[in-house]
Amino acid sequence: xxxxxxxxxxxxxxxxxxxxxxxxxxxxxxxxxxxxxxxxxxxxxxxxxxxxxxxxxxxxxxxxxxxxxxxxxxxxxxxxxxxxxxxxxxxxxxxxxxxxxxxxxxxxxxxxxxxxxxxxxxxxxxxxxxxxxxxxxxxxx
Amino acid sequence: xxxxxxxxxxxxxxxxxxxxxxxxxxxxxxxxxxxxxxxxxxxxxxxxxxxxxxxxxxxxxxxxxxxxxxxxxxxxxxxxxxxxxxxxxxxxxxxxxxxxxxxxxxxxxxxxxxxxxxxxxxxxxxxxxxxxxxxxxxxxxxxxxxxxxxxxxxxxxxxxxxxxxxxxxxxxxxxxxxxxxxxxxxxxxxxxxxxxxxxxxxxxxxxxxxxxxxxxxxxxxxxxxxxxxxxxxxxxxxxxxxxxxxxxxxxxxxxxxxxxxxxxxxxxxxxxxxxxxxxxxxxxxxxxxxxxxxxxxxxxxxxxxxxxxxxxxxxxxxxxxxxxxxxxxxxxxxxxxxxxxxxxxxxxxxxxxxxxxxxxxxxxxxxxxxxxxxxxxxxxxxxxxxxxxxxxxxxxxxxxxxxxxxxxxxxxxxxxxxxxxxxxxxxxxxxxxx
Numbered sequence: 001x002x003x004x005x006x007x008x009x010x011x012x013x014x015x016x017x018x019x020x021x022x023x024x025x026x027x028x029x030x031x032x033x034x035x036x037x038x039x040x041x042x043x044x045x046x047x048x049x050x051x052x053x054x055x056x057x058x059x060x061x062x063x064x065x066x067x068x069x070x071x072x073x074x075x076x077x078x079x080x081x082x083x084x085x086x087x088x089x090x091x092x093x094x095x096x097x098x099x100x101x102x103x104x105x106x107x108x109x110x111x112x113x114x115x116x117x118x119x120x121x122x123x124x125x126x127x128x129x130x131x132x133x134x135x136x137x138x139x140x141x
Numbered sequence: 142x143x144x145x146x147x148x149x150x151x152x153x154x155x156x157x158x159x160x161x162x163x164x165x166x167x168x169x170x171x172x173x174x175x176x177x178x179x180x181x182x183x184x185x186x187x188x189x190x191x192x193x194x195x196x197x198x199x200x201x202x203x204x205x206x207x208x209x210x211x212x213x214x215x216x217x218x219x220x221x222x223x224x225x226x227x228x229x230x231x232x233x234x235x236x237x238x239x240x241x242x243x244x245x246x247x248x249x250x251x252x253x254x255x256x257x258x259x260x261x262x263x264x265x266x267x268x269x270x271x272x273x274x275x276x277x278x279x280x281x282x283x284x285x286x287x288x289x290x291x292x293x294x295x296x297x298x299x300x301x302x303x304x305x306x307x308x309x310x311x312x313x314x315x316x317x318x319x320x321x322x323x324x325x326x327x328x329x330x331x332x333x334x335x336x337x338x339x340x341x342x343x344x345x346x347x348x349x350x351x352x353x354x355x356x357x358x359x360x361x362x363x364x365x366x367x368x369x370x371x372x373x374x375x376x377x378x379x380x381x382x383x384x385x386x387x388x389x390x391x392x393x394x395x396x397x398x399x400x401x402x403x404x405x406x407x408x409x410x411x412x413x414x415x416x417x418x419x420x421x422x423x424x425x426x427x428x429x430x431x432x433x434x435x436x437x438x439x440x441x442x443x444x445x446x447x448x449x450x451x452x453x454x455x456x457x458x459x460x461x462x463x464x465x466x467x468x469x470x471x472x473x474x475x476x477x478x479x480x481x482x483x484x485x486x487x488x489x490x491x492x493x494x495x496x497x498x499x500x501x502x503x504x505x506x507x508x509x510x511x512x513x514x515x516x517x518x519x520x521x522x523x524x525x526x527x528x529x530x531x532x533x534x535x536x537x538x539x540x541x542x543x544x545x546x547x548x549x550x551x552x553x554x555x556x557x558x559x560x561x562x563x564x565x566x567x568x569x570x571x572x573x574x575x
Contacts, residue, residue, distance in 0.1 A: 085175070085250070087376060087377055087378070088252070088378065090377065090378060090379075090380045091380060092380045092381060092382045092384070093333065093380075094382055096382065122382070122383065122384065125384060126380070126384035129384055132222075135220060136172055136174065136182070136220065136228075136248060137174050137175045137248045138174025138175050138176050138178055138180075138248070139175065141213070141217055
């Protein structure tokens, strides 16, 4: 059986790709969910680069780091601010995922529309840009 | 073992052996990351093409073999991007010799790369005072220039951008006239959208001005407060909700535009930090300066430093965007053997400018369209505007008292060529704008 340990970089990319497909197809609810997942994985990969401790299986070691997009947006700052290379990796101070919660995957799809999803799509694009920058700058391999 | 400076020649050699085959891949970026390791960035579409894949694998293997610690393992040597052009828009890098479709892009830990040159402002002229070495009277010369402009009835905005070693305001102000805030305060407050809280209290007028007005924007206020903690944050970029990134020097530029709108000066004088430094780079390349004064003493350190800088502009392909703004200033010129010293300074400067900045002049060719100057040309950028050394003008701290009693003749005696040069430059600019 293949390893099911976390690969946050790959997961970040596939969640974004699938979110975009769903967004194109106006499937707002699930696109919205996947933008959040993409952000969580992207930020966690960057948090690792900025020094977040991991278990041997590659999960965040500390409970406080085992969070979803809405909290990861804040948690990320702790690691970024503490790392000398972090100055170029800021997020906007307003958290676009403050209106996103993992439990919304159980909500009725009529709660989601394009403008709601767009906010999270833009937020996810920012994180995607930072991951791309980290790859190019050699912070993430 | 391969070291940093061999990276570009080695990679160029590797690519040269695949010159024809590389046409198939199209646009490519040679990307040198923060640690000085090199990867290739190519279009995602190449990923599906088996022939291109074989080629990239061969190149990646050679990179690992010849670049050693400056390469990635072959399986990580290539990055695929959907849109190479967008990447290049942010950071265009420089063309790789002999390969028009390939660009070399350097990723630096500093925001500034000295090679992104902003256009000149069309508002009031901005003049940067820069020296490669500290202690050559740069801030004093700025204070004297401000004084001379004000004597002419001009409104001068003087900014102390030597944030790591501020001092300009003490030359132009008494202790009891210092402002509440400074540039550092604004840069920190701006990060949390609170710049307006300090904006109106970061400028003071100097009582040294008799006819015009000298507005001073210091690095910090009367009480510097937690200066080190603030200074450590001024370099932060600001990120908009759209993800758009405004680097610190562009934030500074926004501040300067706002100060100009608020105070309506006729001329802006910027005191840059000495050395090949982040602030200096911002002042010279990012703040839309019209004129950059290069303070020089005749020392090896000076010429080596300016040579490194000029060469960087040349190899980055931006030399034409910056060179016409440069003017050499002969700093603290000694009284003894004055003429001989200035002659030597001019010689060294000319050698350097000819080698790195001026267009080469082929024999028997019309030079009308070339940007080049004779050694003896008094109006050439390499011809130093000389500032005399004088004991009364050496201590920045007591300068205010000295300047409050000085007259135009006294200032001209020391700073004459500088002041004349600046006034001519501003007058010429006005007549061009008319």
